[in-house]
Amino acid sequence: MKRFECGTLVPGCDWHTRAEEEAEVTRRAVEHMRATHGEDVIRPSMVDHIKERIRDEQPNPA
Template identity: 70%
Template sequence: MRLFECGSLVPGCEWHTRANDDAEVVRRAVEHMRMAHGEATIRESMVEHIKERIVDEKAADAA
């Protein structure tokens, strides 16, 4: 299971999502950025920042 925690990108945000693959995690994160943080345009650099912060959930639990 793959995990993205928005607070790793937007300090103070407690939203997170899990999915079996990175593409679904990114899709959910982009939707969250639009709805919760008012990002009308999601640039490729933002997608890259999201991808950089996706971790394997087991690795996150061990940390």
């Protein structure tokens, strides 16, 4: 499972998402940037910054 926390890119933002695939996490993060943070143009560098911050989520021990 992959996880992205927006606060690692936009300080103070509590939004996060997770999905099995990095591509889906990236897609959701880009949509969040547009809808919440008013980013009309998502530059390749922004996508790179998002991807740099995607982490593998560790499963909770049972």
